[in-house]
Amino acid sequence: MNAPMSDDDAELERLLAEVSPDELGRDAVREAHRQLEKDLLRLADPLPPADFLTQVMAKVEAEPRRVSNAELRSATVITLVALAASIGAFVSSGASANGVAVSLARTFVSAREVLVGFGSGLAAVWRTAGLPLSVVLAVLVMVTLVGFRRLLTPMNAKAVS
Amino acid sequence: MLPSLSMSLGTMTADAEQPWAQEVRRARKGDSSAFAALVRGLQRPVFGLCLRLLRTEAEATEVAQETFLRAYQNLERFDETRPFDLWVLTIARNLCLDILRRRQKVQTEDLEPHALTFASSEPNSEEKAIDNQQRQSLEDAMGTLSADDREVLALYYVQKRTTKEIAVIMGVAPGTIMARLFRAREKLRTRMMAAERGAA
Incomplete structure (x- = not known):
């Protein structure tokens, strides 16, 4: 739990004096702050979207890991x-x-x-054979390379892009 | 929430092993399930802080995700003797402040705070509805404060962080936190009073 307020009493009194010069006014501010603190302590952090963890892990998986010093x-x-x-x-x-x-x-x-x-x-x-044979050979090589590339692409690359 | 997160609240011992240490070590070796456990334990406070600072859900989600990615990329640089959750929250805070600075520079963002609804998972009885309404008006009033005030209130009251922890995250002296809290509360009080007078 948080540190007790009494440790900072002097500082708080100084700040209260800035807000209200008379004792009655300070009491009212003190009470209002106490009530406000009660209400603030009941607030909670909102939940992130349901797919938050999945999205983070997809980004992490897509990120190449940095080489460690070891x-x-x-x-x-x-x-x-x-x-x-x-x-x-x-x-x-x-x-x-x-x-x-x-x-x-x-x-x-x-x-x-x-x-x-x-x-x-x-x-x-x-x-x-001339040009036609060269072109056929080049196309064959290109198709083979593209095929290999598609086969080797990781599945999660699509989820990230 | 992981049990290790609640253990880290209010404690900052440097000599004992930090609650996240094992997961961090495993994540450093490339264990993605260990990193997922770290994200699972911290996603709510990180997203909550981003949302309170940025006030837009889409941006908060984006920045919170970027925070974890940065944490992953810099795991090697993390000092294991320090609390992991505070380190991640500091990254989130810095990213949020960058965006807020950019917003101020470009000045395309409207100055009115965004109307955000902080959903509650409680049952929908009449009493709860009134309670939710009170909470929402408090959230709305918080939304009118500066980013600094929103941040200190969120970390102290919502995330129940100690003044020492908040000082680490914000990079200021621990002695200044109580004064900041008082000033933020005072601004909140005057805003709420003004809102009540306006409604009456």
Whole structure:
């Protein structure tokens, strides 16, 4: 329950004196306030709409949860441990800086071959079947992607929008 | 209402575990049922405060929902040693004050208070009807007060908060609350007297 009014008697007397200079008037105000307090204490908070909780939870479900500091710390630790382990494995297998450079150059060469091959393939499609085949393939890919997207959309997304 | 809400009324112990602590911890780990329990326990005081400050049901509903969403988004920042209900009520209050400030700035809102009916679930006998009428006239008179006065009266008398709790929510010194309450009551008394004289 609320703190007893007697603790603030001096302050209340000062405030009462502001309202009414004479004792009789102060008594009347005091009594009116007492009655008002009784009436105010009978008031209650209104109930929110019936679907309030559902609406709040739908909004909460639609909201991506913020990454916590603990999760961030764990992710950093995992990344650093994985990096340290891979460097350790790399060093322990006897690889040197020269070896790394050679593998990197080999990757570039093979990537160039892949790109040239892809370009030749596209040129061949264009020359043989031409535009209609390309359009059909593009439409097929788009329909498949849209289908996948519809399948993966969560059910509650509709309730929120 | 959750039992934990009534436990939080009038008590502000920092050393003992707060009544909401378990639900908050579970909600932080992504347990939506724990957060739903928190919303269920606080929806009425939060909506009530929003409605008394904003005076429109649609806006109060919107802001109360936004309050819980903000609370969810910032759960990590909540200090578990402090009362969760006061934290949420402070968010609600700040959102309401933003809207009230915007209203004043734009000045498109009419200055007359909205006629709100605070529904009662009590049986509809003649005595209850008179009682409801008295309550409604008190609510109407409250509606004519400033947002600050409405807020302090609602928190102290309707939600039965202590002056210390109100001071936390309003971000003022606890010593000023009793004076604010007195001034709000006095304004309410004069408004009600004027209304009675007008009706007579």
